[in-house]
Structure formats: structure tokens, C-alpha cells
Amino acid sequence: MNVRSFLRGALALLAAGAVLPALAQNVPATVDRPVTISYYNYNLASAGIGAEATKRLIAQFEAVNPKIKVEPVGASSFELTSRVQADVAAGRIPDVAQMVFSDLAFGVDNLGVAALEDIVSEEERKAHFAGMSPNGLKLGMLDGKTYGLAYTFSTPVLFYNADLFRKAGLDPDNPPKTWAEVKTAALAITKKTKAAGVATGIFGASAGDWLFQGVLRSNNGSLMSDDRKKLTFSEPASVEAVAMLRDLYDSGAYTNLEIDAAMEGMAAGNIGMYLQTSAIQGFLVRGAQGKFDLRASTMPRFGDKPQRPNNSGSALVILSRDPLKRRAAWELMKFMTSKEAYTVITSEIGYLPLRTDIVDDPQYLGDWVKKHPLIKPNLEQLAMLEPWVSFPGPNYRQIQKMMMEGAEMAVFGGMNPADAMKAAQDNAQALMPR
Known part of the structure; x- marks a missing residue:
């Protein structure tokens, strides 16, 4: 120190x-x-x-x-x-x-x-x-x-129901590797089965921001400057990642569920894909045992950009x-x-x-x-793991909360993603150490 x-x-x-x-x-x-x-x-x-x-x-x-x-x-x-x-x-x-x-x-x-x-x-x-x-x-x-x-x-893992993939005409041996493929697969599942397409553990009162950070970075976005003085989560690459989640939701591919509800839905076989920490693997395995074919894949990427998962x-x-x-x-x-x-x-x-x-x-x-x-x-x-960034200063939790609330308003609340993230960043910057 x-x-x-x-x-x-x-x-x-x-x-x-x-x-x-x-x-x-x-x-x-x-x-x-x-x-x-x-x-x-x-x-x-x-x-x-x-x-x-x-x-x-x-x-x-x-x-x-x-x-x-x-x-x-x-x-x-x-x-x-x-x-x-x-x-x-x-x-x-x-x-x-x-x-x-x-x-x-x-x-x-x-x-x-x-x-x-x-x-x-x-x-x-x-x-x-x-x-x-x-x-x-x-x-x-x-x-x-x-x-x-x-x-x-742990890292973010895309759990998926191979039985629902088959019912939707998808190949369970080739799960989605990009967010565009996730959208296509999720829409097929919602159209041909009674299940939800995809859910995530990104948002919710108990979610924190660890999974959100990996999504932003995988599109070459960032959260703050290297000197830890200036927030950067409203810059174009980060906003583009938020806009992708908004598009998933608007299309009907992404179902907005609280974490507990999403976990239970995935374990019950009612959700096609679920992006969440690998730490819930045991819970999902017990739920799926004898009921459906549970599988897992890596975190989706943005096009040809490599995944940049954090822990x-x-x-x-x-x-x-x-x-x-x-x-x-x-x-x-x-x-x-x-x-x-x-x-x-x-x-x-x-x-x-x-x-x-x-x-x-x-x-x-x-x-x-x-x-x-x-x-x-x-x-x-x-092998590609990046650290979960901790915001500086005594107001770090408020900064995190403002960022996540801005993202939620952009994805689920109808706000323009750029405007929502800019407003959140401006308010949060005032809480950063000077």
C-alpha cells in the first residue's frame, strides 16, 4: 500500500x-x-x-x-x-x-x-x-x-438446452459463438417452442457489474481510463455493446428475468440459453438431470472480435x-x-x-x-481472463449502480443507449476521487 x-x-x-x-x-x-x-x-x-x-x-x-x-x-x-x-x-x-x-x-x-x-x-x-x-x-x-x-x-458461460435447440431446428453441436448467432438461435427457439430464447445474469439487484464489464470489453469498450480518473463507459464502443443488448430485447430474443427466475427457468428447461457465471453449474445440472440435455459454450463475441471475459x-x-x-x-x-x-x-x-x-x-x-x-x-x-475492474474511492458502489441503471434504462427502459450511458457517466464522474 x-x-x-x-x-x-x-x-x-x-x-x-x-x-x-x-x-x-x-x-x-x-x-x-x-x-x-x-x-x-x-x-x-x-x-x-x-x-x-x-x-x-x-x-x-x-x-x-x-x-x-x-x-x-x-x-x-x-x-x-x-x-x-x-x-x-x-x-x-x-x-x-x-x-x-x-x-x-x-x-x-x-x-x-x-x-x-x-x-x-x-x-x-x-x-x-x-x-x-x-x-x-x-x-x-x-x-x-x-x-x-x-x-x-469463474467466467461467463453460455449454458444452453440442447433439446430445445433440436426442437427449433438448430444444431446443438454448434452453439452460437457470436451475439448475432445468439439472436438468430433465440428467435428460432421462441418461434418453434414455448420456451424463452435467451436470458442473462447481466442485470438485476444482485447482479453487480462483472458480467456487464465483459460484454463491454468484448466490443473493445472500456469502463474508465488507465489512470483510474475518468469514466469511459459512454464512449462509442461501449454504447454499441449496450445497443446490441437493446436490439436483442426489442426483437423478442432476450427475456428480461430476475436472476433467481432466470436460474430456475433454465434449470426447469424453459429457457433456451442463459449467460451467467459458471458457478451455477451445479444448480443447473441438478435441475436438468433426467429431464433435458444441458450443455455449455463460451461467452459470445462481437463478430470477429475476441471475447474478453472477466471474472x-x-x-x-x-x-x-x-x-x-x-x-x-x-x-x-x-x-x-x-x-x-x-x-x-x-x-x-x-x-x-x-x-x-x-x-x-x-x-x-x-x-x-x-x-x-x-x-x-x-x-x-x-487463458483469456481479464480482471473485474473495481472503481476507485469510497463511492465505488454508487458509481457501479449508476452505470448499471443507465444500461438498464437503455436496454429495457426505452432510452436512447448513447443518451442513457452519457447521463449515467456524467452523474457518476462527479463521485470519482479528485
């Missing part, structure tokens, strides 16, 4: 009534006495497999690290950073947290997220990072330092200032991103494995990948 960022964080904490903790001393090489660390995790707040798998991993960690006790704290992905902020302000600083990538810059500048370079040696970091995806490791970097270690993350999901970050707890936190972080843990995270929850070296290894994911071809588009896109 640079001096300016540190001072911003200090002022934010003092303004919130918190006492800024002292900087840590040297972190010990091992945990040589009992210690308890808090672990803020949003999978723990979910129902079903995500929570159960996470609890099991924590229990396994404690079994092999008997001196470390983990105190789990569950909160939803949209509430977790606010919970962390409130507890930091109250002097209850979390030790480890699962933080969504769009919150990372705020966490670094305002909550005291520590860089791994300031906690463990280069030799130890390199040893743990061996076998991990270079693109995956970049997701948690800011200003040249590693503040977060990618944990549960959803989270990174593990360390906030503790206590040297012993920092070592315990790093040990937990290592375990949760180990080969064994990623075998569980990928096969049971549905996220990408940060460790690409286990994909073909029969001891880990090798046999599972052969039996579950739906993971293949996700793995393919890992």
Missing part, C-alpha cells in the same frame, strides 16, 4: 470512529502456540453445497493445524464488505476475509487489506503460487502488489495486524487455495480452479473433468 492510500485508509477509519491498529512486527515462520482467527466468508451464508463444502474445508484445516482455531463469520457477498467495514470501525478487525473483486480497491485503500508481499517472503509466495494460473493471480493485484489471492471465481467471484485477503494471526491467516489462505481444496471448490461448488496443474491430474480433478464436460468452456476462457 502506498503512502497516499495508507493515509486515506487511516482518515477513513478515524472518521468512522475506529482506532487505527499498529503496524505488524515481523511475521513468525510458524504458529507455535494456540491462536484463534476470524474468517469472513460469503459461501458460509449460502444455502446448500457452498456452505457445506466450506465448513468441511475449515474442519480439515483445523485438523492439520491443531494450534489454529478458525472462527467462521458468514455474510452474503453483497453484505460482507459492509460487515467488514463496520467491524473494522468498531475495532474488531477481521483476520481473513473473502472479498468480491469489485470491493478490493476499497478494501486496500480504506480497510487495511495487507499486501502478501508485506507478510510472507518472496520464496514462500513463489512456492505456493507454483502451478497457479498467471491470469488468475493477476486478479488480486493492485499497484504491483498482491492484496488478494483469487479464491472462488466474477472473490479473493481471500488478510486484514489482521497481529504477527501471529497474520501467519495463521496465511496458513488458512494457503490451505483454501491448495490442490485438495480446489478439487472440492471446483467439483462440488462449480468455481474455476486457480490451480491449472490439477485439471488433468487423476489424483485431483482429472477424472472429474472427463465426466463433466460443462467445465471445458470455463477452463478455455481462463
Whole structure:
């Protein structure tokens, strides 16, 4: 963290009534006495497999690290950073947290997220990072330092119902690769079946902006300038991407559904195609089993332009200032991103494995990948993955909300896409740090 960022964080904490903790001393090489660390995790707040798998991993960690006790704290992905902020302000600083990538810059500048370079040696970091995806490791970097270690993350996948494709006279072995082909296929499905053509997880109260970012960038659009000072999501390439979504909706190819309704509709076989995070794969597989042929393809592209998918999901970050707890936190972080843990995270929850070296290894994911071809588009896109951009400053969530509201008005509200995005950008620019 640079001096300016540190001072911003200090002022934010003092303004919130918190006492800024002292900087840590040297972190010990091992945990040589009992210690308890808090672990803020949003999978723990979910129902079903995500929570159960996470609890099991924590229990396994404690079994092999008997001196470390983990105190789990569950909160939803949209509430977790606010919970962390409130507890930091109250002097209850979390030790480890699962933080969504769009919150990372705020966490670094305002909550005291520590860089791994300031906690463990280069030799130890390199040893743990061996076998991990270079693109995956970049997701948690800011200003040249590693503040977060990618944990549960995924790429956008186009799930599709092969049975509906057949009924519509489409070839399920050749799914749409471009947005124009998506439109054609969706209209065929709506015309020849009773199902909806295509739905997405781009919009909605719980959608965030991660999927929208990938759509803009795939048309060579952008969100803000490289120096992170000027918003750019109303520039022509970005507006053109929004106009494409508007055309899909106006044509009747695109059905506007809330995320839960779209997921349930896809799982029930009532939607032809659904663009969403690969993390819902398990839910869709369970719904489709014995009912219809569920398949998956990569994110659609714009003509000949390559896809530029970005990630959803989270990174593990360390906030503790206590040297012993920092070592315990790093040990937990290592375990949760180990080969064994990623075998569980990928096969049971549905996220990408940060460790690409286990994909073909029969001891880990090798046999599972052969039996579950739906993971293949996700793995393919890992090679072209780009980071989920986090807006700067304390108003980052309002900026994100304004951008997404502008896009929704353009796609579903009847506004001219250029006018809607320009108005959203002008209003959001006023909230950017000066």
C-alpha cells in the first residue's frame, strides 16, 4: 500500500470512529502456540453445497493445524464488505476475509487489506503460487502488489438446452459463438417452442457489474481510463455493446428475468440459453438431470472480435495486524487455495480452479473433468481472463449502480443507449476521487 492510500485508509477509519491498529512486527515462520482467527466468508451464508463444502474445508484445516482455531463469520457477498467495514470501525478487525473483486480497491485503500508481499517472503509466495494460473493471480493485484489471492471465481458461460435447440431446428453441436448467432438461435427457439430464447445474469439487484464489464470489453469498450480518473463507459464502443443488448430485447430474443427466475427457468428447461457465471453449474445440472440435455459454450463475441471475459467471484485477503494471526491467516489462505481444496471448490461448488496443474491430474480433478464436460468452456476462457475492474474511492458502489441503471434504462427502459450511458457517466464522474 502506498503512502497516499495508507493515509486515506487511516482518515477513513478515524472518521468512522475506529482506532487505527499498529503496524505488524515481523511475521513468525510458524504458529507455535494456540491462536484463534476470524474468517469472513460469503459461501458460509449460502444455502446448500457452498456452505457445506466450506465448513468441511475449515474442519480439515483445523485438523492439520491443531494450534489454529478458525472462527467462521458468514455474510452474503453483497453484505460482507459492509460487515467488514463496520467491524473494522468498531475495532474488531477481521483476520481473513473473502472479498468480491469489485470491493478490493476499497478494501486496500480504506480497510487495511495487507499486501502478501508485506507478510510472507518472496520464496514462500513463489512456492505456493507454483502451478497457479498467471491470469488468475493477476486478479488480486493492485499497484504491483498482491492484496488478494483469487479464491472462488469463474467466467461467463453460455449454458444452453440442447433439446430445445433440436426442437427449433438448430444444431446443438454448434452453439452460437457470436451475439448475432445468439439472436438468430433465440428467435428460432421462441418461434418453434414455448420456451424463452435467451436470458442473462447481466442485470438485476444482485447482479453487480462483472458480467456487464465483459460484454463491454468484448466490443473493445472500456469502463474508465488507465489512470483510474475518468469514466469511459459512454464512449462509442461501449454504447454499441449496450445497443446490441437493446436490439436483442426489442426483437423478442432476450427475456428480461430476475436472476433467481432466470436460474430456475433454465434449470426447469424453459429457457433456451442463459449467460451467467459458471458457478451455477451445479444448480443447473441438478435441475436438468433426467429431464433435458444441458450443455455449455463460451461467452459470445462481437463478430470477429475476441471475447474478453472477466471474472466474477472473490479473493481471500488478510486484514489482521497481529504477527501471529497474520501467519495463521496465511496458513488458512494457503490451505483454501491448495490442490485438495480446489478439487472440492471446483467439483462440488462449480468455481474455476486457480490451480491449472490439477485439471488433468487423476489424483485431483482429472477424472472429474472427463465426466463433466460443462467445465471445458470455463477452463478455455481462463487463458483469456481479464480482471473485474473495481472503481476507485469510497463511492465505488454508487458509481457501479449508476452505470448499471443507465444500461438498464437503455436496454429495457426505452432510452436512447448513447443518451442513457452519457447521463449515467456524467452523474457518476462527479463521485470519482479528485
